[in-house]
Amino acid sequence: MKVDPSFAERVSKGTPFNAEACLNCGQCTALCPIGIHLLPRKLFRYVLLGAEEKVLEETDTIYSCLLCKMCEENCPAGVHITENVRALRVLLAREEMQLAPVEG
Amino acid sequence: MPTPIKHTLGMLSDNLRKRKSVLPLSRRRLLSWTKGLDLPRGGATVLYTGQMYQMVPAINAMTERLSKMEGSWMSSYFGLARSMNRLFNLAGLMARGDPREAREYSGYLRNIVALLRAAHVEFGYLYEDDLYAGALAHDEGLDDALKAHAQRVQTLLREHGVREVITIDPHTTDMLRTVYPKILEGFDLKVRTYLEVLEEARPEPVKRLSESVTIHDSCIYARREGVIEQPRDLLRRGGVTIHEVERSAKATQCCGGPIEMLFPGKSREVAAQRVDQLAKASQRVVTLCPLCLANLRRAAPAEIEIADVSAYLARAYCPATTRATGSTIETGARGELMTPVPT
Incomplete structure (x- = not known):
């Protein structure tokens, strides 16, 4: 697995990314109404490790999050899960999809 | 996909x-x-x-x-x-x-x-x-x-x-x-x-509705903006009995709407799951968000009537001459034509 130590920093550029407090307890996964298989525990670990390729493989997963905050509301560590997911979307939109609006 | x-x-x-x-x-x-x-x-x-x-x-x-x-x-x-x-x-x-x-x-x-x-x-x-x-x-x-x-x-x-x-x-x-x-x-x-x-202005009801509903709370209102009790108080003062669904208020479950453009299939599955939960509390569902209304209705069988909270409140607090009327807008009942919106 290729690791980029600056990846977490790049993710944080758009909007703050904070997952260090995650206890890996699984409450978020258990409560997810859409049954997302790896969000957010594993995904956030990939970010902290700098495993960019692993994160990019999960693009569909990142965009299928409802941002409903059910997980965040019940997170015992107070991780800002939905803002973290949004941070990944901001990065994907800017760097992977080049979604800067087209003028004209 | x-x-x-x-x-x-x-x-x-x-x-x-x-x-x-x-x-x-x-x-x-x-x-x-x-x-x-x-x-x-x-x-x-x-x-x-x-x-x-x-x-x-x-x-x-x-x-x-x-x-x-x-x-x-x-x-x-x-x-x-x-x-x-x-x-x-x-x-x-x-x-x-x-x-x-x-x-x-x-x-x-x-x-x-x-x-x-x-x-x-x-x-x-x-x-x-x-x-x-x-x-x-x-x-x-x-x-x-x-x-x-x-x-x-x-x-x-x-x-x-x-x-x-x-x-x-x-x-x-x-x-x-x-x-x-x-x-x-x-x-x-x-x-x-x-x-x-x-809720702050506390208008007097013009009619007590004597009807029963359940409320589908919006995730955003409930978990981000603290809008939970206001619609309930207004409905209750208008004579509406609320049967709470198990997952309500801060524990509300999403309607699936946020992913309707990118994952329409998954969105409908989430909505159907939520409709099942709501139907156990009441056949009449009140929504607080137009996107929740649209998404839940897309997945609901015809016997489940889903309508915006404003429809119930208008019947309770506004004279008939000042509000929009018709069965669809008043209760979410489908298959009936609405009467014209008054101008």
Whole structure:
């Protein structure tokens, strides 16, 4: 697995990314109404490790999050899960999809 | 398999920058609901729809089309569609909504006006400057397009001398009350939902409804904006009995709406799951968000009647001559024609 130590920093550029407090307890996964298989525990670990390729493989997963905050509301560590997911979307939109609006 | 994410988001982003909305509507579709209401233009306090209720018929049409394209050969033409959309409003053409639905959602808007007037609240309206607030762009991480758009909204509000806005849906409320102050300098407007304004004004009911419903709380109202008790108090004072669903208030479950454009199939599965939960509490469901209403109704069998909270409140607090009427708008019953919205 290729690791980029600056990846977490790049993710944080758009909007703050904070997952260090995650206890890996699984409450978020258990409560997810859409049954997302790896969000957010594993995904956030990939970010902290700098495993960019692993994160990019999960693009569909990142965009299928409802941002409903059910997980965040019940997170015992107070991780800002939905803002973290949004941070990944901001990065994907800017760097992977080049979604800067087209003028004209 | 989702609709092609890059091109779908690209179209939303282009539209927001170029046409001031992710799903641009004609002036007629945005403003026809105001006909005959004599809403004053501008003012220190304005009703701010953020175009959300007006947009729902178009969203429904778009979602229907996208669900047919999801995973099909047509998906490979999304890149071309984005290029065409830069030249003309393709998204708007693809999303011509059902006129009957447009009438229903116009009725909800008119009922909200009637409710505020019944509570003697004074307010104006911005008409063509009542812009979409950018909630979908925020959710999808299109922050560059969102910031430029939010600055446009801020400028318009300043030009009109607005100090307070009365919002009517969770998404616009969250954008103006929570997101804009974080991304814009000096955005300090007072933002309240019409439900909060009504709760404070405490209008007297003109009729006690003696009906039973369950409430589907919006995730955004319940978990981000603290709007939970206001609709319940207003309904109860209007004679409505509320049977709470197990997952309600802060524990509410999402309707699936946030992913309806990218994952229409999954979105419908989540909605169907939620409808099953709600139906165990009551066959009549009250929603607080136009997108929840649209998404749940798409997945609900005909016997489940789903309607916007304003419909119940208008019947309880407004004389019949001032509100929109008809079975669909009043209770969410389907298959019956609505009577014309009064002007």
